[in-house]
Amino acid sequence: MDLALNETQLMLQSMAREFLANEVPKTSVRAIDESATGFSAELWRKIADLGWSGMAVPEEYGGTGNSLTDLGSVFEAMGEVACPSPLLAQVLAAHLVLGVATLDQRATLLPVIAMAERLFAVAITEPEYGWGAGAVQMRGVIDGDQVTMSGTKMFVPYAEVTDDLLVLVRTGDGATPEQGLTLVKVERDAAGIDVRRHQGWFGEPVCQVTFADARADVIGVPGEAWPGVEAALDKTVVLLSAFMLGGTQAALDMSVEYSKTRMAFGQPIGTFQRVQDLIIKALNDADAIRWTTYEALWKLDEGREDGPLAASMAKAVASEG
Amino acid sequence: MDFEYVYSAEQDSFRREAREFFDARVPTDRRGPVDPESLDDDTFAYFREVHREMGARGWLYPTYPKEYGGGGMTADHEMVIEEEMARRQIPKHFSNGLVLPSILVWGTEEQKKRFLIPLLTGEETCYQTFSEAHAGSDLAAISSTAVRDGDDWVINGHKLFITGIREPDLMYGPFVTQPDGARHHNMGYFLIPYPTPGVTLTRMTLMNGPGQLFINFDNVRVPAGNLLGGDDEGWQVAATTLEQEHGGRGAAFSPDEDTQELLAYVRDTKRNGVAIGVDPTVRLNAVDNYIESQIHRLLETRNFWMYVTKREMTYHGAQSALWRKEFKVRNAIREATIMGPYALLDHTDDAPVAGGSPEVRQRRNVAWTHPGGTPEIMRLIIARRLGISRTRERAAPTPSTATSHTG
Structure with a gap:
């Protein structure tokens, strides 16, 4: 038993x-939040140069193959x-490609994701809303290696500025x-795709994306994406929990400090x-x-059977307190 | 990072020994009394004897030194024993053993030999006598006195809400030695054998059962050697006891039978021909019960890890105690929400749920917010240790952070 982050972390x-x-x-932070797109290409480039976009990508595909706990510490x-x-x-995209794509597709896509040569956004949620596989009802018709699809996806982060969409x-x-x-x-700029930013109080820019007979490339085996998608979501929500952990701890530290100095x-x-x-x-x-969160990161890194349960619990706790 | 406690080969082999002992000694039909606070005489006597046999093996207090009647074993062995007892739902010893670290830290050699040996071997039991009618949370406000008279101290006053399901062999707690002395420097910490002339025990009948006592002291004489620490150091000695009571040591293994029972109930129960789990209210309550129990386990695990790796603990013990006290009340409410009046059927009913243990939780989880300091007291301690209170304090010395105050 050792509950400390290791040297690397x-x-x-x-x-x-x-x-x-x-x-x-x-x-x-405020300036980026209030900017037209809610995105700073300059900051993203610097983050990519640090190698963070490649942490979830195995070394053989041009990443650094870090553990989830390593990523969580960042x-x-x-x-x-x-x-x-x-x-x-971007990390969710890496997890999706790793979990769903064919070997050839991995070899093509993962280096691009790792080096952040292109930005990826992920579109899953629909107007009916909901989290299970059953909530995905937007139809696509398979035509060889491609799909023709029509429908609407909601709350897609960074869809305005992304290069590619995984749908x-x-x-x-x-x-x-x-x-x-x-x-x-x-590609986000492909024919039949319309992106509109949701207006409201969000922590990141989120968009509605509508597809009208848009043609897209199939990733992995048609009709069999869900297990890989679910695993990728489990891994990614724990990283979101780690992000929320940092925010919560910072707010707590500020509150303690303020309570010591604010006089009444x-x-x-x-x-x-x-x-x-x-x-x-x-x-x-x-x-x-x-x-x-830490326990969920560890369980997922270890490939434990109850890793997904721990991931959902961490996300529930981080979201609601 | 590694949350799994990896058992050593030594632990594995010791576990076999522990399993053999408990399996042979405590048959299945003796295990898991529904309410360990209300044992009948036969059951009490039975487990009292089990504890004596454990004590003879050094298994009752495994980590305490052999020379004082402990097991001279490591925390690794203690874990194995606790886990195997918990798995079989064998009641722990009937002492409130929180005095033991205080004796180790503050006691003279003679006191360690005299008081620790019978307690650690399980020959005797002890109860903690701290609270008074006008001094519970504000322990420093106690008014029961100890007055020096020749070689003796003469004790007068009372203590109440003293946890103990029968009669002890020893009681311990602070008494005022200097009525005009400065707060926190006006009391001594005494070890009082029972029976002693002048001590009267009266059982209190409370919501959680008959497990607590009112104790009257009427000119009770104890020898000077029964004072632990200096006659103005009682507060400091008590602080060592309270540090343990406030959860300082944590646990690597936190059983959650309460939650498991509830989840089994949700899985197995139908109403109007439909599994109750299809009701989202039932599911949310059950899942919140599970999550809060898991958070408790993780806080205990963290404390255990900090304790064994000798990391400096500040608010951590009080935090896990606060969480435990409050989540158990919330979980009792959730259980009642899910079960309705079935949560109130006790073990004497024709068909109680889970042998009647939900009914025990409805009473006990509320009553248990008090022993060892209310949630409000835990909050005071946390605030102090976060450095935001008028009073600042560090954690009191425990056997992991101090060896002995008497050298």
Whole structure:
């Protein structure tokens, strides 16, 4: 038993913190958030140059083949400063390609993802909403290596600025909702694709993407994408939990500091028990997120059977406290 | 990172020994009493004897030194014993053993020999006598006194809400030695044998059963050698005890039978011909129960890891104690939400759920918020240790961070 981050992870985290302190001050987070696209190509290039976009990609495909826990230590640091970037989408794309694509497709796509030569966005959710395989109803018709598809995807992160879209479509009907789902890849600028940014209060730019007879390339075996998609989602939501862990811990640290320095009625507000109660609630939330997330990262790295359960639990805890 | 505790070959072989002992000693029909706070005389006597036999093997307090009656074993062995007992739902010893680290840290050699040996071998049991009618959470406000008289101390006053399901052989706690002394420096910590003339036990009847006592002290004489630490160090000695009580040591193994019972109920129960799990309210309550129990396990695991790797602990013990006290109440509410009135059927009913253990939880999980400090006290400790309170404090010395105050 050893619950500490290892040497590599501590080094990754410390380098990440140093980079983020220099490159992502609070003012730039706000500026990027309020910009037209919510995306900074300059920051993304720097992140890619650090190699973070290749961490989830095995060495044989041009990445660095890091563990999920390694990645988690970086996402935790990013969360501490609310770093705005499409890294999570790019990592999800890597996990999807690894989980679904043929060997040839892996050899073609993974180096591109690792080096961030192209940006990938992932479109799964639909207007009917929902998380299971059954919620994916947008139809695609298979035509050789391609699919022609029409329909709408919602809440697609970074679709406005992405180069490629990975889209999950229903190309058949099986005995269970998990059957008949196909992953496809299409250039964002291809014919029949319209992207509109959702308006509202989101942590990252999210878009509605409509497809009208758009033609896309099949990734992997048609109709059999779901198990790989589900595994990729499990791995990626834990990284999102790690990001939220960083944010929660940073908010807690700020609250503790503020409660020591903000004076009211002649004393620091931290001496008031009702203020302490709020801080202790945040402390419990932060530690609950930390340990459910770390354990899930470890279980997924170990390939444990209950890894997906741990991943969903970490995400539930990180989202709701 | 590695969350799995890897058992050593030595542990594996010791586990075989432990399994053989418990399997042979405690037959299946003796295991898992529904309410360990309300054992009948026969069951109590039965397990008291099991504890004595464990004590003779050094298994009752495995990590304590052999010379004082402990097992002289490692925490690795202790884990195995605790796990095998938990798996068989064999009740732990009937002492409140929180005094033991205090004796190790603060006791003289003579005190260690005299008091530790009978407790560690299981020959005797001990109860913690801290709370008074006007001093529970504010322990420093106790008013029961100990007055020096020749070679003795004479004790007067009372203690209440003392956890103990029968009668102890020894009681321990702080008493005021200097009524005009400064707060936290005006009390001594005494070890009081029972029976001793002048000590009267009265059983309190509470929501969680008859497991607690009111104790009156009327001119009770104890020898000077029964004072642990200096006569103005009682608060500091108690702090070592409380550090343990507040969850400082954590656990590598946290059984969650409560949650497992509820999940089994949800899986197996139908209403109107339909599995109750199809109701999203039932599912959400069951899953929240599971998640909070898992968070508790993880906080205990973290504390265990910090303890064995000698990392400095600050708020951590109080945090896991706070979580335990509060999530168990929330989970009892969730259980009642799912089961409805079935959660209230006790073990004497014709067909209670899970032998009546949900009913025990409805009462006990509320009552258990108090022993060892209320949730509010846990919050005070956490705030202090986060450095946001008027009072600042560090964790009190425990056997992992201090060896002995008497050299």
